[in-house]
Amino acid sequence: MADLPVQDLRRNYQTGSLLEADAPAAPLPLFRTWFDAALKSGTPEPNAMTLATVDSRGRPRARTVLLKGIEDSGLVFYTNYDSEKGHELSRAPACSLCFWWPTLERQVRVCGLVERISAAESDAYFASRPRPSKLGAIASDQSRVVPNREALERRFAAVDAEYAHREIPRPPHWGGYRVRPDEFEFWQGRANRMHDRLRYRLLDGRGNWSRERLSP
Ligand SMILES: Cc1cc2nc3c(=O)[nH]c(=O)nc-3n(C[C@H](O)[C@H](O)[C@H](O)COP(=O)(O)O)c2cc1C
Numbered sequence: 392m393a394d395l396p397v398q399d400l401r402r403n404y405q406t407g408s409l410l411e412a413d414a415p416a417a418p419l420p421l422f423r424t425w426f427d428a429a430l431k432s433g434t435p436e437p438n439a440m441t442l443a444t445v446d447s448r449g450r451p452r453a454r455t456v457l458l459k460g461i462e463d464s465g466l467v468f469y470t471n472y473d474s475e476k477g478h479e480l481s482r483a484p485a486c487s488l489c490f491w492w493p494t495l496e497r498q499v500r501v502c503g504l505v506e507r508i509s510a511a512e513s514d515a516y517f518a519s520r521p522r523p524s525k526l527g528a529i530a531s532d533q534s535r536v537v538p539n540r541e542a543l544e545r546r547f548a549a550v551d552a553e554y555a556h557r558e559i560p561r562p563p564h565w566g567g568y569r570v571r572p573d574e575f576e577f578w579q580g581r582a583n584r585m586h587d588r589l590r591y592r593l594l595d596g597r598g599n600w601s602r603e604r605l606s607p
Pocket residue numbers: 436439452454455456457458468469470471474475476477533534
């Protein structure tokens with residue numbers, strides 16, 4: 392294949408701005424406002440976010456997960472506690488999240504400590520999921536090597552049959568994490584690469600945040 396024209400891909404961002412006058416003293420209200428705008432903007436899967444964790448050798452590892460809760464206490468996502476990311480979060484319970492909303496030319500980065508949500512909260516969310524998603528959570532040993540596609544499909548069919556006439560309980564290895572943010576960065580693309588960046592850092596346990604403008 393001929394060289395792909397990667398180096399010629401560029402876009403001049405000019406959709407919006409982020410000025411101090413538009414930025415509240417704490418970051419969560421601004422995150423909610425931006426998330427709502429992303430929902431309305433037609434950006435596909437606005438709740439998809441990159442989740443970066445650190446492995447036992449200190450190497451960062453990133454993958455996409457879906458944001459499923461925006462709470463005053465933190466941001467919630469769901470996964471398999473026995474997955475690679477689950478083991479990484481057990482060893483090093485901190486992460487970085489990154490959202491990219493292209494239609495708005497906005498990025499949001501979040502850092503914080505991570506904790507498991509309660510079993511009751513995970514149960515409630517699991518119960519709300521469609522049946523095939525519940526079966527998938529039981530059938531998949533997420534991040535483990537499988538011999539082939541057929542083995543996965545056999546396993547799904549077996550779980551499907553096992554629960555044909557029964558409620559599907561949440562498997563204990565599946566549940567939610569809450570990221571308790573201590574840093575947010577809001578990035579708004581601007582013309583000529585002179586983007587707006589506002590960073591918030593948690594100052595204390597009373598919910599006071601610093602707010603600084605960073606050079607693009
Ligand atoms: C758009 C998108 C959304 C995803 N959402 C989730 C999710 O909410 N939870 C999850 O465990 N994996 C999700 N995945 C799959 C993960 O990216 C990843 O493949 C999986 O969690 C295994 O990661 P690990 O081996 O690092 O633990 C999603 C992938 C994509 C592309």
